[in-house]
Amino acid sequence: MIQVILFLVVVVCVLVGVAFFTLFERKLLGYIQLRKGPNKVGLGGVLQPFSDAIKLFSKEHVSPSTSNYSAFLIAPCFSLGLSLLMWLSIPSFFNLLSFNKSVLFFLCGLGVGVYGLLAAGWSSNSKYSLIGCLRGVAQTVSYEVSLVLILFTPLVVTVGYELGSFSSFQENLWFIFIFPAAGLIWFISCLAETNRTPFDFAEGESELVSGYNTEYSSGGFALIMLAEYTSILFMSFLFSVIFLGGDCSFFVLVSFGVMAFIFVWVRGTLPRFRYDKLMYLAWKFFLPFSISYLVLMAGLLSMLFLGFKEC
């Protein structure tokens, strides 16, 4: 029972964090583009996310006449639930759900997350939605391979699938200093996996109107946005757990904030990629690199361990 309450606390905190992350993003994008962000609601715009939420939830819900209605409604719920469920796998100070296969758990969550995208795009039965969801699915799926293979490199060091054990291996030296290239590629794959800006082909608003969520309005749109930002926050938390220390201290929150900042910074800086270049980046650069890096690291580590054994 206490765990259910703790879990609900985590869910509420994540949702509030997502609300303020949208405000943070809008403010930051504003200052990047030399203008002020939202600064009217509340004290300097602090209450802006709540007014956004009230606006979104009280808008009219349009149901397209040609859509497959049940799938159209289930898809946002599914993606939001899935990205909130992935938060269970983080190592928590309160020992929320300590299970030792948490890496496998969030990888399963990432893999299933494609279905929410696919259902949202397919069921709304519009050309823009369908093209957006096809692009998003192909992109998410191909970056997932390099994401997992890059993750193997720290996993070979920590020997196990527990995210909580990453902190004990990084007390003296962070993994980002041991595997800098792996950290960089992991971050870029995270950007592509969450459909963030240099790779936001699922909602290329200059070509497809809004991509896979063209037909959504009010509640469905709000849920899709919440799901996206929840997975962005989860990815930045995961980066700070895997590569930047990751012990349950104040510092992990700082590095988490820095990672979320970098996500927004990339959005404010880089233009959109080209789709074939995106695919080449995934299959012809990241995948060979991650496999050969894993070969190098496995060989190096076992050489070290064999050397230790003979001493």
Add this chain to the structure above:
Amino acid sequence: MFQLMIFTPLILTISSVVLVLSLALSKKSKMNREKSSPFECGFDANSNQRLPFSLRFFLVTIIFLIFDVEIVILFPAIQSIFTSQEFYWNFIFISFLIILLGGLFHEWKQGSLNWAI
């Protein structure tokens, strides 16, 4: 595991309750045939929306399927470091990865990774 079996329906219930709340609270208006038609720029959509899509997307998914299976095969290797000798573990792991890399280069050479045909 038992807790996960509680949490998964719980979180799906929470998100669907949020959607139902928004459906109940949102502004109601009469449905219009034009308004509820799929989005187009100024004309009626009269053709089928579910167009045949480019085969590249399908082929990319097929290649993904192969590599995903390889990843699933790789996963037990990490857990079995404890129960195997270092030399044999290392030999098998690295030769598997090199076969994987060779397969990738073969696909690359055959041109199945090219986006534009």
